[in-house]
Every structure is written in structure tokens, then in C-alpha cells.
Amino acid sequence: MRPASRPAASLPELAWLLDTVRVVAIPTRTRFRGVTVREAAIFSGPEGATEFSPFPEYADAEAAAWLAAAIEYGWQPAPEPLRDTVEVNATVPAVGPDRVPEILARFPGCRTVKVKVAERGESLDDDLARVRAVRAHAGSDARIRVDANGGWSLDEARVALDRLAPLDLDYAEQPCATVPELAQLRAELAGAVRIAADESVRRAEDPLAVARAGAADLLIVKAQPLGGIRQALAILAAAGLPAVVSSALDTSVGISMGARLAACLPEPAAAGLGTVALLAGDIVTEPRLPVRGRIPSARATLDPAALERFAAAPERVAWWRARISRCHALLAAQPAG
Structure with a gap:
């Protein structure tokens, strides 16, 4: 897998990411590609809510690109859309x-x-x-x-x-x-x-x-x-x-x-x-x-009550926080994209 480049803007400090992250676990209505519960890490960045949700089996080198995307969307203005x-x-x-x-x-x-x-x-x-x-x-x-x-x-x-x-x-x-x-x-x-x-x-x-x-x-x-x-x-x-x-x-x-x-x-x-x-x-x-x-x-826009309702179990939160830390380290080692 190609190495992920960190976002062009300065990489937020890991502590900032970990302070804002909420990990959720949402059941699926139907088994989908083997998934019955979809987990995701949700951040609150300066531009709004953003998501980091590589599937659990993905290695850190691949998952780091997903974290770069989450940081870009939450910490940088998105490109102007051509349609609503x-x-x-x-x-x-x-x-x-x-x-x-x-x-x-x-x-x-x-x-x-x-x-x-x-x-x-x-x-x-x-x-x-x-x-x-x-x-x-x-x-x-x-x-x-x-x-x-x-x-x-x-x-x-x-x-x-x-x-x-x-x-x-x-x-x-x-x-x-x-x-x-x-x-x-x-x-x-x-x-x-x-x-x-x-x-x-x-x-x-x-x-x-x-x-x-x-x-x-x-x-x-x-x-x-x-x-x-x-x-x-x-x-x-x-x-x-x-x-x-x-x-x-x-x-x-x-x-x-x-x-x-x-x-x-x-x-x-x-x-x-x-x-x-x-x-x-x-x-x-x-x-x-x-x-x-x-x-x-x-x-x-995030719904605080729904974030509580679908909050992941503590051991899964710990797993995602560790994953975020490892992926952040990989992005920090790369030149700006």
C-alpha cells in the first residue's frame, strides 16, 4: 500500500484528536460484506464533524490515508461544490x-x-x-x-x-x-x-x-x-x-x-x-x-444524544484510540501532501 501523505495544512496534535474523538458502533440492518456492526471514530474539527472509519482488518499504513482524509475534512475548508x-x-x-x-x-x-x-x-x-x-x-x-x-x-x-x-x-x-x-x-x-x-x-x-x-x-x-x-x-x-x-x-x-x-x-x-x-x-x-x-x-451536524446512544464499548474505544495514535505517527513522518 502506498504511504499516506499528511494533509497540506499542519497536522493537528495527537492530543487534540484524542480529546475530540467519539467512537461509535452502529448495527447494520442486513449483513453487508460480513459487517453487522459498523464502528467509526468521529472528530470535531474547526470546520465541523469528520470521520475516520477504516475497516478493522486494514493495516495502519492503509488506515493512515483515512486519517489524512478525516483531518483534511475537519480541519480545512472543503472545496466549493458545484451543486447542493x-x-x-x-x-x-x-x-x-x-x-x-x-x-x-x-x-x-x-x-x-x-x-x-x-x-x-x-x-x-x-x-x-x-x-x-x-x-x-x-x-x-x-x-x-x-x-x-x-x-x-x-x-x-x-x-x-x-x-x-x-x-x-x-x-x-x-x-x-x-x-x-x-x-x-x-x-x-x-x-x-x-x-x-x-x-x-x-x-x-x-x-x-x-x-x-x-x-x-x-x-x-x-x-x-x-x-x-x-x-x-x-x-x-x-x-x-x-x-x-x-x-x-x-x-x-x-x-x-x-x-x-x-x-x-x-x-x-x-x-x-x-x-x-x-x-x-x-x-x-x-x-x-x-x-x-x-x-x-x-x-x-452531530446529534449529541445519538453519539451517546451508539457509543462503543470501552475496550473498542481504547482500540480505536491506539489506532489513531499509530496512524497519526505515520502521517507525522510523511511530508505534507
Whole structure:
């Protein structure tokens, strides 16, 4: 993983971060990529609330980029948005087809749907049934995306996308794990299904390698993993490819960071920023839930009572504080970004 650069502004002292941090644990409504409780560290910076929420399994070198993003958003003015709201897609986890109507009902007005596929323990037949249920429920004019999170081999992706293509996919997100596999698959598909790269951008030593290899038609970008809004915008400018802004199952604080990034793009596609609907609670006064298929690009305001309600257990707070300390040390050792 590439080393994280610290934010261009001076790095806040560790004591300041630890004094303001609140660690929360919010249950999910449905198991999502193995997650049933989403933990996040929330800071109160001079510019407002900001979020640090790399998944627990991520190593410190990778998580440090998420801390850089949190510091940038909380301690620096965000870039001026081009619009007040952004369109978002619905997200359907790896659920049975009978649950699709219930899931989609949580995303009112959304005409684009991202469907999780290639989940461990699920078969291609399960994926097909889920996507078919989405198409039947959402209608022929809805845009449907599938997200494999790199879960297919090249051969599996060939077979899966051949069977899914008749359902008129907008694109397939990270069907294979590696850039060479994506490049080969994209060449073979010859435009029959567009390929989007996610993990090959946000978890790569070189986030531009996928663009240079011609391995994707568009990029999925997330503000936290890429080190912040400005770093994400710089990567997109260098890549020269269309983009979809997405989330990592953030609280509304992290979602507002992603929404500001999406609002800075000149022609944004529906963003994957409606995922607060998958959580069984939130910590802001106005949760970033889709309304007529859109969410605001403004900062979210913390709800003190909700912070108390979803406060993490003391041992988890200690774990996050130690993680923040280690990541802060990594950022302090890097030159300013």
C-alpha cells in the first residue's frame, strides 16, 4: 500500500484528536460484506464533524490515508461544490430475491441500483436471482450495476458477466482482483459490459495504474481511502476517466465527505452514497438518507444524544484510540501532501 501523505495544512496534535474523538458502533440492518456492526471514530474539527472509519482488518499504513482524509475534512475548508445535492444509487446486499423489494424501499426515488455479487458462500445462481429480482422490481428503465469486490477469477467473471449481460448492466464493479485480469476481461468484453475499478484504485500502490493499463471504463472513488477530497480529485484529473463516488458504509459524517467530493465533479453519475439506509441508526441531526433519489452535499451536524446512544464499548474505544495514535505517527513522518 502506498504511504499516506499528511494533509497540506499542519497536522493537528495527537492530543487534540484524542480529546475530540467519539467512537461509535452502529448495527447494520442486513449483513453487508460480513459487517453487522459498523464502528467509526468521529472528530470535531474547526470546520465541523469528520470521520475516520477504516475497516478493522486494514493495516495502519492503509488506515493512515483515512486519517489524512478525516483531518483534511475537519480541519480545512472543503472545496466549493458545484451543486447542493447529489444523485445516489440504491445498494442491495447479498440477500435473497424475496428481500429485494424491502431493501429497495429504503432508497426512495433512486433509479440506479448497485447489487452485491460474488459474496462468499453465494453461487452465481444466487447472484442471478438477486439481479433479476432487482430488474423486475425496479423496472426496465432503471440502471443496474453489479459489484463483485474482486471476488471472481477471470474465468468466473467471463461466465458470470455473460449470464448477467442480458439484464442490461450499467457496469460491473471490480469483477476481478488484479489490474491485468481487469484489462484482459475488458478487452474480451469489447464494450458489452463496462468495467469499473474500485479496489484497484483505492487499495493500490499506484491508483493510476488501472487507467494506464486500459483496464477500466470508469473509476470508483472514495474520499476516505484516497486520503481526502483533494487527493481524490487529483487522481481523477490525472486518470482522465469518468468517475462514480462511493462510500465504505460510513455514517452520515463520512457520507457528507463523499457527497462534497461528488458535488465537485462536473458530470457526476449516481453516487454510491445512499448506504446510511443500510444502518440501523445514525449520529447526526439529519441523516443522509435518500430523498427523491438525492442527498445534500452540505456538512452533517452531530446529534449529541445519538453519539451517546451508539457509543462503543470501552475496550473498542481504547482500540480505536491506539489506532489513531499509530496512524497519526505515520502521517507525522510523511511530508505534507
